[in-house]
Amino acid sequence: MSWMEELYQVYERHQDRIGYEKTHDAILLPIYHSTANAQVEVTIDAEGNFRSAKTVDKEDAVTIIPVTMDSAARSSGIAPHPLCDKLIYIAGDYQNYIDSKKDLRPYHELYMEQLDQWVQSPYSTPKVFAIYNYLKKACLIRELITEGVFQVDDRGKLLPKEKIQGISQEDVFIRFQVMDNSLEQRTWLDRDLYENYIRFVESSDSEKQLCYVTGEMAYCTEKHPGKIRNTGDKARLISGNDESGFTYRGRFREKGSVSSVGYGVSEKAHDALKWLIARQGWHRDSLTIVCWENHLASLPSLLADTGNFFAAFAGEDEEEQYPNTGEAFARQLNLAMNGYRSRLATDSRIIVMGLDSAVSGKGRLAITLYREIQGSRFLDHLEGWHQDMAWYGFFRGKPAVFAPSPERIAAAVYGTEQGTFLKAKDDIIKATVDRLLPCMIDGRPIPRDMVRQAVAKASRPQAYEQHYNWRETLFIACSLVKKEMIEQKGVCPMSLDRNCTDRSYLYGRLLAVADVAERSGSESGNERQTNAKRYMSAFSARPFSTWKIIEERLQPYLEKLNPGLRTTYEKLINEIFDKFTLENYSIDQSLDGNYLLGYHTQSNAIYQKKEGEEQ
Structure with a gap:
């Protein structure tokens, strides 16, 4: 355990x-307490006399309440809470205002009997005594009607269709405020009341x-x-x-x-x-992931893009928040991780816990993942993950180098284009997170089938209505391929490797040159899809035969370019050809994911050169 x-x-x-906590919405509950959403707040004085009542705003509805072992788990049957509860339990005049042939008095009787035990114990408080004295009068509903909180029909019965914050009048939850001499008159915030109820239970x-x-x-x-x-x-x-x-x-x-x-x-x-x-939990469908340090030191968000935890250390420097080179990214990642490391104690441990259930919100809750990891080791693994997965993408609409989140990976690899975004179903995101978490925290290899699926999706740009959605898929695919390459070969450069002789990488470079050259010579500019992209899927399956088609259709566009630019592209194509062996070039076998790295790095190199010349 x-x-x-x-x-x-x-x-x-x-x-x-x-x-x-004033700075946080989350509540660390006192033991033997729970929370409920209150719809009505009743104010009484220290002698147990009614003073006022009002409905509670939804924003202020969460109420800390004492509970018993039975009431905390109640679903049916009679199991009253010790102090604040639903109207049926605390109103002694409930039967008089409800249309019901069933005898409902046992609810209130058991509530009062239980409250009396607390009142008679050494652990009662003036607030508990005042509430007990007030409720003994059995006039709560009558006074709520007089106060205008409840509405009744012509027979004096509560209107069942009348609701308060979406809850029927007869089912509302009541909380109490007691006007005494204490600093805190709201029972749900009274620490002295918490402590006395805890002592009462433990007695x-x-x-x-x-x-x-x-x-x-x-x-x-x-x-x-x-x-x-x-x-x-x-x-x-x-x-x-x-x-x-x-x-x-x-x-x-x-x-x-x-x-x-x-x-x-x-x-x-x-x-x-x-x-x-x-x-700090992460939720998707029925899955919840929570990660914490044993002293609650601040940690980078486990399931976020790298950029989300850069901001904590980057200040307002945009270059630090959005690094656009591999070197800048590595510096910023190291800076951020060292910042987190400096906050860890020598005995620091990180706990990662995954919870899921077969039926959302019901039945048995299973612990699907549990890891206790030394703090420094956890950060080393997480830094390695982000370093290996980092690629050129767009973060918050700006070009940057970063590692994508598992949720972003799921949307690109297994999702579909829905309007302007890539989206995956919740169960798909959940399954993807389940598979990627061990890679992130244990250093396990990236799932190979996931990499292949990403490459296949990125090889079909014609399947996307919005170019930026394909660009996102390409970013994710390159990120996964890079991670796989590092696992297999120990290294994968992010910049263009002009000396690489890998067949897939070289074919990817050729495709990039053809794509950029055709776009440069096209009169419609960026509006139409190039032949390089149109044939990309076929090219990845049969590069030798498909390249002949692409190269042939590229010629009219090259002829439209000025002689200097045309010569530049032709020279670049010839340089790439020189890296091939005859056997590698002429074999018409499918390419691996490395061709996407060649395509992307070559495209980036050409555009960066253009930008430099324009400046």
């Missing part, structure tokens, strides 16, 4: 952050058992928290309902034999996980 122990330690180290004289996480005797639980990935998530990491038939797969007699976890330990571990996910 290393994952649970790790999360338990996160909670223990950061108890000073319990409650709301239980229930039998203690061995907690498998801490190795100590503790009051243990079989009911573990939900709401892990989001507030509507009902899937649980630990659960057991296999009580009949092939009980616990025939290995155990009872749940406690499988695992025994302290109630407080489970609460702390799950609360820490919820907090981390809310702060």
Whole structure:
């Protein structure tokens, strides 16, 4: 249970952050507490007298509430929360204003009985006592009607179709504010109330058992928290309902034999996980990925483009935010990573955790990925990934060298062109992230089939309505091919390699020259697709025979160029031809992904030369 122990330690180290943080939306909950969205706020005085009521804005609806083991997991049946709850539990006059033949009084009776136990304990507070005294009067709905919060029909019954923040009046959640002499009158923000409820729960004289996480005797639980990935998530990491038939797969007699976890330990571990996910989790479909450092030091975003974490160290210098050469990128990447390294303690560990469920928001939540990695090793692997994957692309609309995110890779390799963007389905993105994460954090080889698919997509520019979508696909394909080349050969230059004699690379260079030359000689400029791009797919499959067609159709465009430029392109083609052996050139076998690197680097070299001459 290393994952649970790790999360338990996160909670223990950061108890000073319990409650709301002004600088962050995520909430580290007190143990034995949860959150609910309140629709109505009732204000009473310290003696338990009604003062006012109002509806709650959606932006302010999230409310920290005490919960019991049963109420935190309730789906059906009667299981009241200890203090703030739905109207059916806290309103003693609920039955009088609802059209129902069913006896609904047990909801309120059990709520009051439970609240009375807290009131009678040494851990009651003036706020709890005031709320108890008020609710004993059984007049809540009547006063909410008088206050204009609730609307009724001509029989005095609550209008079922009348809603508050999208919730029917009879189902609203109520929270309390108590006007006493304390600094914090809002019960959901009162730390003294948190602490007293925690002491009340832990004063239980229930039998203690061995907690498998801490190795100590503790009051243990079989009911573990939900709401892990989001507030509507009902899937649980630990659960057991296999009580009949092939009980616990025939290995155990009872749940406690499988695992025994302290109630407080489970609460702390799950609360820490919820907090981390809310702060820095990545979500797609049912998959959630969260990465953290054991002291919560700042980390580069695991699933982002390189440019997203350059900004933290680049300031306003645009050249540093958008490096446009391999050398500039390497410098900026090293600067950023050294910045993150400087924040790590000597005992720093990075934890990467993946959570998924077969049915989104329901059932069992599985840990699909769990890694504990030394902090410096994690950054070394991540730096290596970004260095190996970096290529020439467009980041936030500007040309730059960077490594694409897994989500961007999924869209280009497995997605489709939808309007102005490349998009992939959520399950495709999820599967791609699952496959690429081990490459990023463990240094595993890039999936070969993914590289081949990217090369095939980039070899069909005619399949794209928008040129920039094909350009994006080419960027992704080159990035993946470069990574594969480094894994196989140890090196892959980003600039044009004029001495390279690789057959695929040379054919790619030829294709680039033909593409640029035809575009230069075309009267329609950039509006029409060149023969080089039109035949690109066939060229990648049968380069020798297809090059003859492209070369033949290139001649009319060369003739339109001024003599100097025509000579430049013809000379360049001849220089590339000189690098071939006769056998390599004349074999009509398909090209590997290296031809895209030759194409892209040669294109860049020509355009950069043009820009230099124009300046």
